[in-house]
Amino acid sequence: MSKTYYVWPLGCQTNKSDGERVAAVLEKLGYDRVDDEQTANVIAVVACAIRQSAVDRIYGKFRHWETRQQSGELTTLLTGCVLPHDKQKLTPKFDLVFDIEELPKLPQLLAQTNLEETVNQRDQMAYFDIQPIHNSTFRAWVxxxxxxxxxxxxxxxxxxxxxxxSRPSADIIREVEDLIAKxxxxxxxxxxxxNSYPGFADLLAAVASLPGDFWVRFHxxxxxxxxxxxxxxxxxxPKLCKQINLPAQSGSTKVLRRMNRPYTREQYLKLTDDIKAGIPNVSLSTDIIVGFCGETEAEFAESKSLMEYVGYDMAFIAQYSVRPGTVAARRFEDNVSHADKKKRFEELTAVLETTFMANQQPRLGTVDTVLVEKYSKDHWLGRNQHQVTVEFPAPSAANLVGTFQQVRLDKVEPFRFVGTLC
Ligand code: SF4
Structure with missing residues (x-):
């Protein structure tokens, strides 16, 4: 029987990065990657526990997988962020559930459950030493x-x-050097x-000083x-992109206290002022939650005014959902109605659209560097250093994927530019 695998990472970049290391371990066991889960013998889910909707998506898959699982054609693996509450319910449905820290031991775990032949214990290495199989040819998570x-x-x-x-900086730099060489x-x-990494500024400086034509970002x-x-x-x-996603989560000091976020509204705003003053042409984005337990209209208004003041280019706005096992689930009541959460979400989305459009006006007519990502419907799509999508027409014959191009920004629409290749 052929050995094929499909990795399904949900949620954030950390899960995508973990998924690339899961792929590396499976390939070492002789599995080949497929892009269609229906043709895979092994499906590895890298789960996200941040929102219930991500967990529900996993449940939704089982009716498609069940028959193949029962016939022995399909083996399912679960790792990533899984709360104990979810683990209890999901474990009977998966062939193997393992902690991402146990990834180096995956061959042994598969052997113990008779899903793989016995493997040599000496092959085991540390998580960070696993060489990931990157999904992209130009973008890599480190x-x-x-x-x-x-x-x-x-x-x-x-x-x-x-x-x-924390990972030793020498190992990080070695991995980045290898990526640049590729x-x-x-x-x-x-x-x-x-930025609780010891000496984070020094690490950024060391990575950004490496020779080569590349951008560096951090999350x-x-x-x-x-x-x-x-x-x-x-x-x-210059290689450090002038873009920072600085999670605010709320604009109200009282809500921040309930969230156990150890800063005030004023401290957050002062930090954004310092960033804008210190980094010319910087672009800010944020993560923000609406409808957190007990959030009043006045507290929500503080989030709204914070967004108006900072003027983000992007915001990842989440409607609060309870995660079982967290302190908020035990201590507070999820007492903001679904309708109010939705209304607050829509209000912040409208603010974001306004600030995005206002921020981009001075950039119109300028020539910007764009990293091209793909060709779609007669247009190339890429992103500038601010992570804003830039679309431009060009012949499809020239393969521009993964190259830096100079593009004049002609027109702006909500959350993207339309431009001309220079
Ligand atoms: S900083 Fe807060 S929101 Fe971010 S991962 Fe840690 S606990 Fe979660």
Missing amino acids: PIMKGCDKFCTYCAVPYTRGRER GYKDIHLLGQNV APHPKDFTADVIRVMAQY
Whole structure:
């Protein structure tokens, strides 16, 4: 029987990065990747515990997988962020459930459950030493740390991924050098809370000093740990994209306290002022939750005014949903109605559209560098360093994927530019 696999990562970039390492382990066991899950013998799900909707999507798959599972044609694996509550319910449905930290032991775990032949124990290596199989030829995720010590009351990550562990900087730099040598152009340094990495500014400077034609980004910083030296380094090194996703989560100090986010509205706003003053042409985005437990109209209005003040180019706006096992689930009531959450979501989306359009006006008519991602419907699509989509017509014969191109920005629409190749 042929050995094929399909990896399904849900949620954030960390899961995508984990998925690339899961792929590497499966390929070492002789499996070949397929792009259609229906032709895979092994499906590995890298789960996301942040929202119930992500968990529901996994349940939705079982009616498609069940028959093939029962006939022995399909083996299903579950890893990633899985809360104990979900693990209990999902374990009987999967052939193997393992913690992502156990990934180096996956061959042994498969052997123990008779899903693979016995393997040599000496092949086992540390998680960070697994060479990922990248899905893209030009964009790569590079984990610099795992876990989180912040314990925001709504968040499952500290329970599913454990405490912070940082990766040695020499290993990170070696992985980035290897990617640059292979032609990668868009390097994303990843961690749940990257700026609690010891010497994060030095790491950024070291990566951005490497020779080659590439961009560097990082996800996700915590406002509490965002230091002035990171702002200085970002301004200094051209390869560091002038774009920061700075999760606010709420514009109300009272709500932030309930969320166990250790900063005030004023401290967050001061930080965004410092970033704008220190990094010319910087673009800010955020993560923000509407309808968190007990959020009043006045508290929501503070989130809205914070968004208006900062003027983001993008915001990942979430309607709060309870995650079982978190402090918020135990301590607070999810008492904002679904209708109010939806209304608040729509109000913030409208603010975002306004600030995005206003921010882009001065950029119209300028020539911007665009990293091209794909060709679709007679147009090339890429992103500028601010992560804004740029669309431009050009002959399809020339393969521009993964190249930097100069594009004049002619027109702006909500969340994208239309331009002309120069
Ligand atoms: S900083 Fe807060 S929201 Fe982010 S991963 Fe850690 S606990 Fe979760």
